[in-house]
Amino acid sequence: MTILPVDRAILAALQENSRISNRELAARVGLAESTTHERVRRLVDAGVITRFTAEVDPAALGRPMQALIAVQLRPQSAEVVTRFLDAVVDDPCVLDATVLSGETDVLIRVAVASSEDIRTFAWQKVTSVPSVRSIQTHIVYEHRRGPTLTAGAQ
Structure with missing residues (x-):
């Protein structure tokens, strides 16, 4: 199209x-x-529009704290990544997960009520997956959405 x-x-x-x-x-x-x-x-x-959705403010639902959790997996394979995503993405605190190239294999964005909730998710959910080699947790101070995908795009 x-x-x-x-x-x-x-x-x-x-x-x-x-x-x-x-x-x-x-x-x-x-x-x-x-x-x-x-x-x-x-x-x-044509699959250009994949869904219609409402954007919700996590803070308004009692989850004001966001974090990014960078995960390294070993061994690196599509099957390992898929198993990892299947194990963690269904958790209610997960906003999204992105598979990357480079040192970080998966970047998970979470929204939670407290720093203790981040710790619990990271240590109990993420590191419980056997293929996790390491994680780094980064607290999000501010999150802004960029302009629409079509702005200036050709």
Whole structure:
């Protein structure tokens, strides 16, 4: 699917507010409502839009502390990484996990109520996986989301 400038405008608007009505979206991008609806449907069908979601502030849910846990695994293999992710990602404190190249194999971002909760997760959940060679925990002071994926992208 070719992504046209109007599709980028639609994507930017939906990333800013996925609850925007089709009428508001159409007015914002300068298309008819039926055309806008069809373009969104095509973006979904093509896998460009993978889901519509609500962004939640973890602090508002009693989890004001975030940390990044850098994990080194041994041996390094796709199977080891998959088993590790399966063992830790389902924990409610995990916001996301990213598989990386370089010294760190997996970077886990967590949101918890206290530093003790970070310690418990790191020591009891993460290091209980046999393939974990080492971990480094980094407290997050501030987290900001960048601009929408389509901004300036060609």
